[in-house]
Amino acid sequence: MQADVTILGGGPVGATLALLLARATTRPGRIVLCRPRRAAIAPAATAADPRSMALNHGSRVLLKSLGAWPAGGADILHVHVSQQGRLGRTHISHADFGVPALGTVLPYTAIVDALDAALALSGVTIRAGGPAAVLRQETGAPVIGQDGDEWTTRACVHAEGGTFDHQARNDLHRDYGQHAVLAIVRASRPRPGWAWERFTAEGPLALLPYPAGPAHDTGRHALVWCCRPGHAEHLAALDDAAFADALGQTFGTRLGSFAAAGPRHRYPLGINLRRHVADGNIVAIGNAAQTLHPVAGQGMNLGLRDAARLAESLAPLLRDPSAHAAPLLASYARARGADRWLTSGLTDVMPRIFATGLAPVEHACGLALLGLDMSRTLRGPLARQLMEGLRA
Numbered sequence: 448m449q450a451d452v453t454i455l456g457g458g459p460v461g462a463t464l465a466l467l468l469a470r471a472t473t474r475p476g477r478i479v480l481c482r483p484r485r486a487a488i489a490p491a492a493t494a495a496d497p498r499s500m501a502l503n504h505g506s507r508v509l510l511k512s513l514g515a516w517p518a519g520g521a522d523i524l525h526v527h528v529s530q531q532g533r534l535g536r537t538h539i540s541h542a543d544f545g546v547p548a549l550g551t552v553l554p555y556t557a558i559v560d561a562l563d564a565a566l567a568l569s570g571v572t573i574r575a576g577g578p579a580a581v582l583r584q585e586t587g588a589p590v591i592g593q594d595g596d597e598w599t600t601r602a603c604v605h606a607e608g609g610t611f612d613h614q615a616r617n618d619l620h621r622d623y624g625q626h627a628v629l630a631i632v633r634a635s636r637p638r639p640g641w642a643w644e645r646f647t648a649e650g651p652l653a654l655l656p657y658p659a660g661p662a663h664d665t666g667r668h669a670l671v672w673c674c675r676p677g678h679a680e681h682l683a684a685l686d687d688a689a690f691a692d693a694l695g696q697t698f699g700t701r702l703g704s705f706a707a708a709g710p711r712h713r714y715p716l717g718i719n720l721r722r723h724v725a726d727g728n729i730v731a732i733g734n735a736a737q738t739l740h741p742v743a744g745q746g747m748n749l750g751l752r753d754a755a756r757l758a759e760s761l762a763p764l765l766r767d768p769s770a771h772a773a774p775l776l777a778s779y780a781r782a783r784g785a786d787r788w789l790t791s792g793l794t795d796v797m798p799r800i801f802a803t804g805l806a807p808v809e810h811a812c813g814l815a816l817l818g819l820d821m822s823r824t825l826r827g828p829l830a831r832q833l834m835e836g837l838r839a
């Protein structure tokens with residue numbers, strides 16, 4: 448087999464790239480997507496993945512255009528940002544930007560399932576098996592191996608994703624000393640359409656609207672509670688009533704009282720960012736290129752923008768059998784630099800600046816939030832970056 452593009456990793460970012468490339472070629476079978484065997488993923492990894500994704504307006508437009516937008520998401524119409532124990536707060540509304548919603552919350556699994564359904568109709572060659580890897584270069588083309596099979600490819604894309612790895616040593620590497628505790632909780636006075644981001648001394652706590660599901664249960668919220676690892680361990684081990692109580696004490700009474708509505712999960716948090724994502728005819732995108740703090744829900748949105756730009760960059764390779772991948776990938780890497788660094792920088796600064804423990808800094812943050820609330824001119828660029836990123 449000879450492939451035009453081989454994508455290692457069939458998570459949301461790799462699958463989106465495969466669909467985009469399939470649309471840009473007359474030979475979709477030469478786009479190869481390698482991912483773990485379905486039985487190996489479900490229920491061990493993907494089917495059990497507890498993450499809720501806040502996808503922004505740009506991601507929604509992209510996935511809709513691919514026929515891979517899942518039904519039943521919970522729209523975010525307003526975002527309320529505040530700081531525990533301090534004055535400042537800011538409110539961002541969809542009306543300020545003339546969009547139907549600032550974002551939509553979906554289970555990770557719903558996104559993967561919708562992409563899988565679209566892939567099944569796309570003509571892309573899907574190789575479900577053991578881990579795939581680049582074995583060597585042969586006359587200027589990477590040789591890929593999976594389960595004892597080997598093939599050459601004109602371009603190879605790392606999209607193996609993953610979460611923060613504290614042993615990885617990338618160009619920007621920081622362990623935040625925070626874990627995220629994830630849970631679905633029920634509020635006694637829910638406010639559909641509202642998302643809350645509350646900065647505490649240990650890290651940000653987010654409550655997002657959650658899809659109602661078949662039982663039309665509209666009171667559910669997805670919780671992402673970032674705090675010190677010891678505290679996270681303690682929270683994860685509490686019984687449901689004590690956990691709901693602890694959440695009420697930290698978040699306050701804006702949504703009434705809470706009840707836990709499902710199991711809890713923990714993720715260590717840090718940033719791993721590769722400065723150079725392209726190396727000859729091989730490139731990395733999505734979490735294989737950058738793993739971010741979940742504050743403001745940016746990782747998958749940024750990865751989907753990587754996929755969209757890479758598909759554009761690789762279009763000449765698919766049109767011309769004599770074209771080489773290396774210059775196209777180098778130009779891709781240059782084009783994506785600003786958005787990757789700006790988005791990563793924002794998510795790197797936000798969880799740390801509010802958790803310094805220094806009163807003057809925290810007051811300044813509170814004032815900054817007040818300032819943002821008063822000034823649409825200031826609020827606009829921040830919200831727009833979080834909503835759309837830099838489309839390069």
Ligand SMILES: Cc1cc2nc3c(=O)[nH]c(=O)nc-3n(C[C@H](O)[C@H](O)[C@H](O)COP(=O)(O)OP(=O)(O)OC[C@H]3O[C@@H](n4cnc5c(N)ncnc54)[C@H](O)[C@@H]3O)c2cc1C
Nearest residue numbers: 456458459460501578579607608609733734744746747748
């Ligand atoms: C707690 C938490 C909350 C988050 N919330 C948000 C949010 O609200 N909004 C947002 O935009 N982002 C969010 N993120 C980030 C988001 O989860 C990631 O950015 C996104 O999942 C990255 O997608 P990906 O396809 O690059 O990687 P992944 O989702 O990790 O998928 C990679 C796939 O590749 C497969 N794979 C791995 N190795 C191989 C191999 N050798 N061969 C073949 N296949 C392989 C894996 O099994 C997996 O299926 C959050 C992250 C965390 C930790």
